[in-house]
Amino acid sequence: MPDLLQVTLFTLGVALLGTLLILPPGVALGWVLARRDWPGKTVVETFVALPLVIPPVATGLILLKLFGRHGVLGRLFENVFGIEIVFTWRAVVLATGVMAFPLLVRTARVAFEEINPRFEEAARTLGAGPWDVFWTVMLPLGARGLLAGCVLAFARALGEFGATVMIAGMIPGQTITLALGIYHEVQLGRDTQALKLLAISVVLAFAAVWLSERLLRRRTI
């Protein structure tokens, strides 16, 4: 069953890449939302939350229009970097990342909001500039929340279906993840194969949650 192994590794890799891709902007945006006020903040908040509330397939369609051959961003990537995105593994990373983004931003924001502003002020009075404060106070104090956010984003990325199927299609060996695979096998009437993929999904989800619990518990000691 090289097929199963390939799908599993592909799913893990894509989810990991998607999470890593959104980590810097997600943490930055979470921090900005938690600690800064500016006009139009609510608009940004709403915009970030959109993938959570509109159907994933709709998000997929938006991405398809943006990154497709004739889309603004699609042309940009093709002309500047010579990279094609839609219906490749890159599209899967993009879709999982975009869908997990709101979850990461929200948990990062809450993680930062829970930090007593007194600690930042204390750091500033001790001579730490804004970046210094972020690296030495905000990140370590928000670490647990940020880690939980990453696991959540990763778990969400593992199971992404709707947006992925729109922008990446179901190309065996190229864009099929566990979630897509289950649907694909059922469509072809290969229920046993689908059940095997299901079992792997459950094990991966279980492992991710178990790992995060363990990491969180170790931090508290």
Added chain:
Amino acid sequence: MTTDAPPPIRVRFRLDRGGFVLDLDLVLPGRGVTALFGPSGAGKTTCLRAIAGLERMPGGLLEVEGEVWQDESRGIFRPTHRRALGYVFQEASLFPHLSVRQNLEYGWRRRRANAPPVDFDHLIELLAIGPLLGRRPATLSGGECQRVAIARALLASPRLLLLDEPLASLDLIRKNEILPYLERLHHELEIPVIYVSHAVDEVVRLADHLVLLADGRVAASGPLTETLARLDLPEAFADEAGLVIEGTVGASDPAYGLVRLDFPGGSVHVAHAAEPAGRRLRFQIKARDVSLALEKPRDTSILNLVPAAVVVVAETAGEAHVLVRLDAGGTPLVARITRLSRDRLKLAPGVAVWAQIKAVAVLA
């Protein structure tokens, strides 16, 4: 005054934030402890935060040691991390993810290159936090936390130390545990300290200069003894009215358990353990412990009789009493006597009296 007196701290802050008005224009000494004293909501903490740059006052002006930290009319606002200051917050502000030693090193590592050297080990010893270095802030008591916080602030080699009610969150026992450390610092520190407090006893023990704030305005500002001697102080001080006098230890009389304290204009005996002669001590004489006589009383149990002249007689909020400000050979005293006594003795400015002092509290 010596010629090398450090330049003063100039503070001008104006703020009108929907009902809360702050209007301060102060010149504070560049050396010693200035207490910002006043009831809650008077604007003490806001003023301190503005000095630290944690809050920005639109039309603010701030000069420390001849350096302009803020002058909005010229568009100057130095951010907090570029102001060489130490700040001790009311509640614990030690970084919970760092050990006590790492907390101390946080400011130490970031002190400016041209900062005057700080003796790390001496400060650790002075605040008695050596045994705590390896511990996490979560395992410290409130008093220990504040001592570490004070050390952390000083290790950054500040030019100005700001203390925002550092004892307010502590119970009386812990408070009395820290006050001696603050007093020791007071004797050693070369930098000015601004101390926010609403506790009279702390102010009286620690401050050299007193600023009284009420409703966001300066009600009085001046050297501690003078300001405390002013009789038109707001309610908060009236009951505790009294004077802090600095004197030197004269003779000790261990047989009777007394120590003589000399000050310009007289001396008093106080029940106190023997002290080396010449040591400077602060002591407080409250107005309600001072009574007056026109002639030198004889055969009285009261030991302390000081000749003085009436400077001014002031009404108080209460019906029965008046406060009398005295001048005892250059040292101010305040007596609280009844209105009836004032009339019987015909007390008026210039009248020579004997002040009988019933109690003296040694502060430090």
